[in-house]
Amino acid sequence: MSTSTALATVSELQPSPVSMGILSAATPGALVQGATVMAHALADIIRSQKLATRIQGREFVQVEGWTTLATMLGVVAREVATVEHPDEPGVFISTVELVRMADGAIISRASAECGAPDELDRYGKPVWANRPRYARRSMAQTRATGKACRLAFSWIMRLAGYEPTPAEEMPNDQPAAPVPPPAPTGAPQPGRHSGAPISAAQHRLLEARITAMGLDRERLKNWLARAWHVQHLAEIPAGKYAELLVRMESWAARDYAEEQQASGREEQSREEWLADYAEASHGQ
DSSP states (O other): OOTTSOOOOOOOOOOOOEEETTEEESSHHHHHHHHHHHHHHHHHHHHHHTOEEEETTEEEEOHHHHHHHHHHTTEEEEEEEEEEOSSSTTOEEEEEEEEETTTOOEEEEEEEEEOOTTOBOTTSOBSSTTSOHHHHHHHHHHHHHHHHHHHHHHHHHHHTTSOSSOGGGSOOOSOOEEOOOOOOTTOOOOOSSTTSBOOHHHHHHHHHHHHHHTOOHHHHHHHHHHHHOOOSGGGOBHHHHHHHHHHHHHHHHHHHHHHHHHHHHHHHHHHHHHHHHHHHHHHO
16 A cells, blocks of 8 residues: 555544533543432431331332432422323322423423222232322322432432332332431541531532522521521531531422412413403404
């Protein structure tokens, strides 16, 4: 082959940036590292709030733990519909989707049911079929929420050291009691003393969550100064970190609900104005 012959070159493929919610990284490996830090924070919340249930010797997280993880990723659950099964009276089917707070994008969707007579406990008695309608409807919504979270985030829950299935999806074949599970393998340990400040990784995650949730940073700092006498986020005691994450989840959910209500009122006012305008124009 002559030297003038063009030589084909093969360029090495570069990994594309990856992201999930507030987590973003240049490589998949870096994303997993960030998720591991988040999993540690999640495990801390689950332990302190007793959100894990022991079933057949394994630890399953209740739906409150799953929605906490979703909120940590800047995502909230939204009910699409809950209806009674057309062919099975008393059985409710609920559909729930996970919505990213930053832009309203739907990232997961799932449905679940509750109230079937063949759902029995270990004594052969119906678990939900004989309970009030509101309870069956509510449990259908709870199961759908947990399932939607599982479809999107089960791998992070596994990193936290828990089973990747919500507790509400497990059969009720034995008594279940909340227990405090061990810390996830390989995760950094929280400060032993309640007065020790949060770690640098926890501080970075906290800042990212504040941004993803759309919370007012100065308002949060003012609350910390009043309630805990803390002047800077980096000075938050490690023993209070889990409690703060739970409070932030509640504040973000409240703000999101108020925003949706306000948006609905604006749309209703606009429709009423258009109707009045149309009626006035028709009368002329």
